[in-house]
Amino acid sequence: MLNDLQAAFFLVYKYITRGNKGTLILTIIVTTLAFVQINIISGILSGAVNLIWVQTKSNYVANIVVQPGKDQWGKKEEYIKQVSLLKRKIDAIPGVEGCSSRYTTGAIIEYDPDKTGRDIRTISWSVKSINPTEEVRISDLHNFMVAGEYLDESDRDQIMMGREITGGFGASLEVQSLKGAKVGDEVTVFYHNGVVRKYTIKGIYATVFPLADMTVFVTQKEMESVLGIRERASEILIKTDEAYPEEYYIQELRKAGVELQDIRPWQDFIGLVLGIAQSFDIIKRIILFIGLIVAGVTIFIVIFIATTSRRKQIGIMKAIGMKESIIIMSYMLLALFYATVGIGVGITIIEFIVRPYFLAHPLSFPMGKVSLFIVKSEFVTSIISLIIVSLIAGLIPSWRVARENIIRAIWG
């Protein structure tokens, strides 16, 4: 077996060093391009999906959301009770980086820019409350202020809005917004329970992620005064260290005594976006498939032509006693060489040209700036797939010719 391998390597070495250099270079170029293409497109799509995940977890719902459970009659409760106790239990779980409770209630927000009553702009939206001190542990919103300031814990007549609510700042959903509300402007909020409050816009944030930028915040103290309740919450957002999947932490939460509440991972809150991500995954698989076909067919054609044009030579090799397996092995090694060098050059191009380029010039997507995000498992899959495809592309034509009758191969 070792002799066979040695002979196969010897033949491959000679095919490479003394064969047609143009064919060699062209085959490697096509393999390289197929590999780079697979990983660039996958990288961009993964970058877009990853950005959605990061934005969702950093600026929208954190990693896990605890919501009210059902009462003894099976009806969903309006609020989570004994919130402080619950938060202490949550904070004590290893891997939990922080948690923050929020109230959510429906409201109509009215904005009268010139205060004349002639151009009143209203939107019906939900208003959320935050405890700013807690919130910075689970969200990055405070880093995305494009005007004014983030809320303080003691603020009562201040409101903070995303750019999709105020309008302007490059908002993408202007039709539904207040169409140009600015920091310092006054808005009137008509809460669903009948309470009406006037607020001054303290800050406007823009994460560029529409779902996150469509929220209105007041402080927890203000909301408790509006709702007339304390020690309750509509939801508790939990940030984890992501050492384990969300399901693990959900189990830990249950074990820690968060039993009656509804606990959901962040994925449950982005159903629409999740559909896009799943579509991106399908596109990535299609791109991988097409790329592999392109590389595989190219290598197949090259090996097919090489074996067909050397049909007589292969017959002679067999006539002098060379085993079919050595001939097949030599062409499979040749195909492997094309793939390996193509992958090597491809990795070099990606690491030293493509990745730095995308870092310097990220693409603009609706959810933010997308850079190349190469998922290690997908990268390894593309390498292994290309190697397997190349081996198959080398095996089929060489097997076909090597199996041929010696007399027919030599004399036709």
Add this chain to the structure above:
Amino acid sequence: MIKVENLKKTYEGHVPVHALKGVSFEIPQGQFVSIMGPSGSGKSTLLHQLALLDTPSSGQILLDNIDISKLPDNKRADFRLKYLGYVFQEYALISELNAIENTFLPLMLLGTRRKEYLRASTELMLKVGLGERLHHFISQLSGGEQQRVAIARALVNKSKILFADEPCANLDTENKGIVLRLLRQLCDQLGQTILMVTHEPEQREFTDRVIWLRDGLIEKDELIKEDTRDHALHDSYRTLKSAPQL
């Protein structure tokens, strides 16, 4: 010694072709035999069966009393590599390899150590008069030189029998003389058994014996007189500008 008993070969098809209809003969060690006959007489078919390039329909091929005609496919390649040498009509060399690499390829396949196969193949290349051409590519060699490389390759594994299928068919007169004289010397000086298919009557004079085939049967089995052979060799020398010496 090679012994052929009632060897038959039929190519199946719409109209079966009976290429060999029952051929029997014996060749002692060290004999140079030419197989002659008109086109379609079965001489190449006979050579292919004996060289294990094809499988006979029936009959036996005994090499040192072992029937090699029934060897399974996986053993045939191994047997060809270890015991048989083959020189083709056209210069059947591997274009990506140079002269010495073509020569040592069978030894490499046998697992011989590099130092040993380089020594053995260089020695043979010197014997066939190509000592100056070891590292030349095939495209840089003349037809006669290529055929001598093929002979060196066929002998490098110390083959029991050397099969040559019209080895001079594509050569000019000078190179024909070189190749035939080389084969003759292999037989005389190394005791090499050689079976050569040829259709040129004057080439039989270099051999010890001629087996004439017609319609798949032996028509005549003729021994060549020693003085006829000497004349042929003498004539060939006169046409040569340079000739290798074993």
